[in-house]
Amino acid sequence: MLLVSVVTGCAVPRAGTAPVSGGALPAPTAPARDSLRIAVVYPAPTDIIQSHDSAFLFGAVRGGRDPVHLGINGQSVPVLANGAWIAWLPLPDDTVAHFVMAATAGADSSRSVFTARIAPQFRPPAGRAAWIDTTSFTPAGSLALPRDEGIPLSVEAAPGATVRLVLPWGSSVPLVPDTLPAGLPAGVRAFVIDTAPRRHVPATGRYVGWLPAAALCADGRTGCATLVVTAGADTATARWPLGVALVDMTFPTVVVLDDDTAHTGTTDSLTAGRAVPHGTYNWFFPTGTVAVESARWNDQVRLRLSRATVAWVNAADVVPLPPGTPPPGGVVSSVRLASGPKSVTLRVPLPARLPYQITERERSLTVRLYGGASDINWMQYGEGGGAAGTDPLVTRMSYAQPAADEMTITLELARRVWGYRARFDGRDLLLEVRRPPALDREHPLRGRIVVLDPGHPPLGARGPTGLWEPVATLAVAFKTQSLLERAGATVFLTRTDSTPIELFPRTHFAELHDADVLVSIHANALPDGVNPFINSGTSVYYFQPRSTRLARDLDRALVTEFGVRDLGIGRGDYALVRPTWMPAALTEGLFIMLPEQEVLLASEDGQWRYARGVVRGIEDFLRERAREP
Ligand SMILES: [Zn+2]
The missing domain is CATH 2.60.40.3500 (Immunoglobulin-like)
Incomplete structure (x- = not known):
């Protein structure tokens, strides 16, 4: 239930921030000459780096006429002819990092200090044997659940201590050391190819326990139970920020789901159900679905679908029915x-x-x-x-x-x-x-309806020279359209200009046009803490089983076109690949944050290569389906 705050790839499946927000470039301080200028695109002034050991920085050196040499904190950083660079740099054990940047080009030189912010980490107080990381209480907030259940607890505290939670009525529950390694956060692990070097992070100081459900601060307050950590002669205490109410399942609350309780009229009318709070989508309940509520945790509600199955949904989508309403069945x-x-x-x-x-x-x-x-x-x-x-x-x-x-x-x-x-x-x-479409075996694209989705805006990643993802994806989509039309397909684009369009209108558009295939075109970026030099390449995502083959064909064709590393296909919980009405895939052909790949995305040649890869991928998929008797 721990929510890891990690910026995700460019498509941003649910909540999240694009890793690259671009925007204003920091003014270099005290340049030796004003002709040469070092611009940093990421991190932007508003970004906070979420990793703690190393981070990538990228940008461009402007104004150099001769070949540019760039050094950051003494580390040599290659600079492309267009000035673009990306660096993978160690971070200090601090909440700010200063990067001394020095560029030379012929007789020109520029020197500046770039300051980035790093997400704060808990630090044990100096000179204390007993301490508690008060940012690590899990769960926190307000919880409601039936009496016969219990609550798994976890907290970070001084290693080797005795840890117990003292309840308001005097009894206490012990917490025991979690001896297994902590490992990487899931959001980072998903994008690191070889996790072995960092898999065994020792879990020093993590304690786990079990709290049987009982009313705790049932009046809506939190913090009625006190965590007591004893190490040697030292003791630390902190109130656990949790309130617990009991749910009476003998007279259950029946609710109706409505994903548009705010009456915006712009939603997909589906409430997503998850196996864990805020988790990956696993059920899609249409508005009007009736179910029994069995637990709450802050903004999440747990539905009891049957005796064996529960699903977590957003509390904002849940409308209680009058008391006495019988459970559906x-x-x-x-x-x-x-x-x-x-x-x-x-x-x-x-x-x-x-x-x-x-x-x-x-x-x-x-x-x-x-x-x-x-x-x-x-x-x-x-x-x-x-x-x-x-x-x-x-x-x-x-x-x-x-x-x-x-x-x-x-x-x-x-x-x-x-x-x-x-x-x-x-x-x-x-x-x-x-009904599957009637496919022409010789010319599988002939007569087909293809919807292309140029990814973003809103959001979208930026490259070292400032190329914005939606600009590149639209250019690729236009070229893909022309190639598909030449092959006899009818093509619709979800957007044809720079006006931002949310995700649901894009998939709704594809369904309204009865698309035979939907492809969303993107350029990739990595979350903080992942080395772009060894974890970049081509990848394609799908969600529905029938789309696996489409993703594979697109991935293979794009790798052939670009010749970069094949990261393979992945099942991803992206809105653009969730539609059930047609096969759909989302292409991450190149990494816009890498200088060489940004050049490709900005160039006619690179955009045509991307377009050819998409067309061949769709064609291969249709050809294979046409062979079906
Ligand atoms: Zn994207």
Whole structure:
């Protein structure tokens, strides 16, 4: 439940800051000549470096006519002909870092001191045997949970101490040393290729414990329990900033989900469910879904979907129903398929708007209904779309009751999944399965609808000379469009100018156009603390299983075009690859923060190479799907 504050790659899956904000360049202090000037793009004056051992800095040397030599804190830094440079530098054990920068070009020289801010770290007080890192209390804030549960505790304190939490009624619970190594923060580990050198960070001073659920500061205050750390003759105490309330599950609170309680009208009408608070999206509950609330932790609510399954959602999406509302559940009766020209729709009559999850496999879709009991006497296949007889796309329907309060309905398909979408219609659940497009084996792009998404703005990374990611991605998208159109595809761009567009309107646009394929084009950047010289290259992300092959084909084609390191494909929780209606992938063809790759992204040649890679990737994917009988 510890939230690691790490800046993420350029696509920024959820909350997060782009690593490179660019903006105003700091004025160099006391230049020897004013013709040569050292500009730093990252970190910008407002950035705070989140790593503590090493960090990258990048920017450009301006004004040099001769080859430029740059040194930072005595370390030689290569400078490209256009002035761009990037450096990987050790950081001091402090909250500020001073970098002495010296550039020479022929007779010109420039010297300046650049100051960067570093995120503060807790420091044990000098001369004390017992201490507590009061920034490390986990969990903190207000928590509500049923009486039969408990709370895992963790805190950093003096190694080798005796640690206990004293409760307001006099008893206490012990905390024990966590002996396993701490390792890298997950947000950094995801982007480091070889984690071995830094995997075994000793967990000195981390203590863990278990607090059985009991009302603690139930009046809304926090800090009623006191942590006592004893080392030798020294004792340190601190109030644990936590309040606990008990949830009565014998008379549960029933809630309805609404991802737009502020009535903006601009959302996707889906509330994301996560296995852990603030975690990765694992469920997508349409507005109107009804569920039982079983716990709260600050701005997160835990829903009990069934006896075996819980999901965390944002408290802002949760609207309580009147006390006495019964938990959703009941019998699911006969289901029916209906054929349409571009899809086959399964209609499931429900006792209430039950929470559900759809699982995609290569040739099947399974709907899991939480709180449902199957009494499905009839599964009607209906009539084929226009033709007589049963629809050819769905070969078999079946249902199962894996638990008393979970049931599943599975559709097996004659073709591999191309896309689907689900929604409530009154009390019924509709699952619409998309018909795969009729592909031309010789010219797979012919007649296809491709939506290209030039990544950003808002946000977007910047390169050493200031090239802004959305400028490069739009240029690449225009070139990709022209190549795709030449091959017979119809292409739509989610944006054609520099106006910022949020994420949902982009995916909504692709669905409105019934895109056969959606590709979002980006240029990459790394989080603080990751060495760009050994962790950069081409990568492509997907989310839905059917898109794995698309990501692989795009990655292979882009690596062929650029010849940089192949970082491989990844499943990433990005909004642009989550749509269910079509295969979708997000390309991170190059790293804009690296001088040579920024040059490529800024050049006609590099942009055409990126475009050719995207086109070949899409074409390879379609060609392979066209071979399917
Ligand atoms: Zn991006």
